[in-house]
Amino acid sequence: MTDAPAPLADPHLVYDPVAGDGPKDVVILGSTGSIGTQAIDLVLRNPDRFRVTALSANGGRVALLAEQARLLRVRTVAVAREDVVPALREALSAQYGPGEPLPEILAGKDAATRLAASDCHTVLNGITGSIGLAPTLAALEAGRTLALANKESLIVGGPLVRALAAPGQIIPVDSEHAALFQALAAGTRADVRKLVVTASGGPFRGRTREQLADVTVEDALAHPTWAMGPVITINSATLVNKGLEVIEAHLLYDIPFDRIEVVVHPQSYVHSMVEFTDGSTLAQATPPDMRGPIAIGLGWPERIPDAAPVFDWSKASTWEFFPLDNEAFPSVNLARHVGELAGTAPAVFNAANEECVEAFRAGALPFNGIMETVTRVVEEHGTPATGTPLTVSDVLEAETWARKRARELTVRTASAEARA
Template identity: 90%
Template sequence: MSDSPAPLADPHLVYDPVVGDGPKALVILGSTGSIGTQAIDLVLRNPDRFRVTALSANGGRVGLLAEQAYQLRVRTVGVAREDVVPALREALTAQYGAGEPLPEIVAGPDAATQLAASDCHTVLNGITGSIGLAPTLAALEAGRVLALANKESLIVGGPLVKALAKPGQIIPVDSEHAALFQALAAGTRADVRKLVVTASGGPFRGRSKADLARVTVEEALAHPTWAMGPVITINSATLVNKGLEVIEAHLLYDIPFDRIEVVVHPQSYVHSMVEFTDGSTLAQATPPDMRGPIAIGLGWPERVPDAAPAFDWSKASTWEFFPLDTDAFPSVGLARQVGQLAGTAPAVFNAANEECVEAFRAGALPFNGIMETVTRVVEEHGTPATGTSLTVPDVLEAETWARARARELTAQTTTANAEARA
């Protein structure tokens, strides 16, 4: 066994805050999104194991949020958009009926952060984007188990998260990192030769860089395997999502970047693998369904029976693996670079990408322009301060600069394209 400090996520270590008997109390952040809705399905099917005390969402789907609150009989509902509070209260009243007390409503940009620190056993952070950093830090500081689906908060604030997290306090929920987490339970840290992160290849697997110059938003949103939100789906089309997962794997498991490999696996049956020093490789495999990884995040160290479908091994199937096309998809290589730079570089990479994805969706950037613009922003940012001195204001300042610079470069691209067509 290695004498070095335990990695951020370690299946051999169980962090269990004492919060009383009965079903495990949960707070679900991002409850109306893809992760949140699937988590709620899991909870409703396992009332003996879980109960939800609070929900939070951005506020774009107040009807669904009210329905969830009623189904789960939560104590508190949080919403980031204060302007939707009247509509939320009306929707809650319609669900609960006259005379039945409504849950408390917490509103504003800090609502999720406030709920992340509330009384519970586990916080599921299913928020999309770096806005999930403050709730991640709040949950850790309050001593909650953190079921982490919001990879961006770890990526942009890695040293901040590592400084707060206790051994075993973070359980990863991304399918790839839940797979690595489970496979790593088979050996010690010293036994690990490398991590192998699988990628479906997205909707554009097999296309050249030239082919990608002409793809549409609709094509980029047509993921062949997973049903996800638009930002994550486009990140999967550019493979930025896989680049972020490489950084996340490095931070979670303390494995050097040169020992983290990405391979393309179109079927998405093997969610990731661990190669050990004796030549053995352990693969975690299930049909594509996020309820399995969510169940690991909420239930560990116990498994939740029938959380997700299993394979029918009596039926023939073919599993394929291909090397990554780094020319068509340069995002993974760039992510490795910013991960090694550390400091504010990952925050710049992530923020610029979020801006460029929105520009692509709005028709202001071509598909290849996403990574071309992100690369320019990262290069202009240069070498950041060391990660050990990173602060939350540092992250916010870097993100603000990266978003502004990405918008400026996007505007220049739009103007140049218009002039070329004239």
Template identity: 75%
Template sequence: MNSLAHPQLRFTPTVRDPEGPRELVVLGSTGSIGTQAIDVVLRNPDRFAVVALSAAGGRVELLAEQAVALGVHTVAVADEAAVPALRAALEARARGGALPRILAGPDAATEVAALECHSVLNGITGSIGLRPTLAALEAGRVLVLANKESLIVGGPLVKALAAPGQIVPVDSEHTAIFQALAGGSRAEVRKLVVTASGGPFRGRSREELAKVTPQDALAHPTWAMGPVITINSATLVNKGLEVIEAHLLYDVPFDRIEVVVHPQSVVHSMVEFTDGSTLAQASPPDMRMPISLGIGWPDRVADSAPACDWTKAATWEFFPLDNEAFPAVELAREVGTLGGTAPAVFNAANEECVAAFLEGRLAFTGIVDTVAKVVAEHGAPAAGTTLTVEDVLHAEDWARARARELAAG
């Protein structure tokens, strides 16, 4: 297996660890992944130092607070209009001290991703993380990947740049697989088992799902996430994306990647080996554990998150996935098999459909149904087609426009 994320292959970055703390760049610093990563860094100043941050620009007060607390030399925002407020917030907190350089615009995060450091944590949400992912890989950094969309929509582009072991995954499911794969040789792997919480609607029929509201869908039973990821978890689109991601990260065929529902979200995923043994990674649902492993790899960060309490009784349940009520995973397998720009179409159409659902313009079951229609219209890529970033962006634009048309219809 030619694995991008291989626990036994440790990539040596262009910039080696300095004598002091490991230098990091954090992309998407004001989001869920970014804020938890910074929490880990601030509690381990001897291990890590953040040199640059990027964010969309909607939370300038938080971004300024992070920048000053971490002492970064560069801050980037995608929204150029946010620069005056960001500068004012930095000045108010720096109290006459040196201010970080400010980069702004749609390419700012990409520029930051190529700065000199050991590792780049890509915590951006959505396919806009593709260019920063490519920039970090091309610059020879270790890519700590929470932005699954960049790998999914740009699979061949990412695989062409990434050396084995250069990507360390942060998704709880993929860090679990990453750790479990250390328990055997690549030739001994029979199956990857990706766990799913089942979201708030586990056990409901398709007919019942047609009546759920955005408020219902945003009430995830175990994870606190942003609205798009929470809805994706409810539809299981997120799990479909993770199946594609697992295929690309570990070079395992789709027919050897299984999804099982595990409501407690304690077993984050498993690897089944050819002798019948299955290795599982378990921990309470807390993203600081996979984040800390990602930025600290190959070493662990002590006390980054709580461990399981074995003094208390607990029950872990596992159920087969209901593909009739939740068809997103099977659709994702089809999309991943098609390859080319099909994953970009799947992801972009879903984002538009989620927005339509949250605004009350589309039924819950209409999300995946509409995505399936857009994917079918897009069709398979032409044989021998070489994927480019422009191809991905064009396919996304088309998919978004078509999904909006269908959702309005």
């Protein structure tokens, strides 16, 4: 273990690209999503600590984006969809007073990437999906602190991210990895025996594979403890999200896959745990709320007072832990497999899953068909070539193939069901 490379995320190291007094300048990518809106709530409550200079979003909620821009008085607003620029300009004009200068507008697929490299202290990457890879790389290359909520960019581009990231430059924002990050501060890397990643179990905890055959999209979106976007919520129902988090934990902390355990914790109070070699286990616990992990990502090494709710320890409560049912939810073991394969295998896994989730949401694939199709795509991809460095074009090519193959298999599944 002592010969392994240094971890990407280390609570003992502080990377400060722009040291100085005054609020930290922050760029928020994915500002109209769940992470982005909660980050803005935190910023507005702490104007002495943070100043948002730019926002990016896909472009589906221009009214909200314009409102955020006005509240934060940002310099730049970016949207991935060029077709919404007229609507965004109109929404901004409605928010700002007569004669007030409007923020600069960037548009296009590379708009978020351009913002990630702009002048700031911290970039919060709250984009969903592997499209967050280019902004992640841009932020790291520009020397910004990266508050990383976009786990997919690390998973699909692990070696690329590792090659660019300086010690302490990445602060994880996922609740599980923010928990591990904090617990790891209690000891040295050599003291760590095991990482324990907790899972709520999603809406289908306790069901068998057979009982999952006919669940609906509405069933899958009814998460018992977390309010998230539809893709992440369905990934939580299949536990693909937990599989991605296992890969992420391996990449962030350089702990082997056989020393990363997943346990089901329905209450979602304990966000993850670190077991040390002396037998002690440190757990990080808060009520389910993402503002705590976001505050760690933006504020570390400082803690932000009253960032998130706290427990009322005077009230009785029960905290439960159960083993993961790998037969009903094979996604975690498949994620371990692609993580160990490395190369483009994680990108194939993630891209195929994104396509299958969309097919499930559209009614073209049954729930169990998500993992059945992803598994087949991973198997057809085979073992990645070794000995050559991974490139961005490798990742993009693998993703393109995986998405195309997943769509082909989805069409076949839908046709077979129609004939049945």
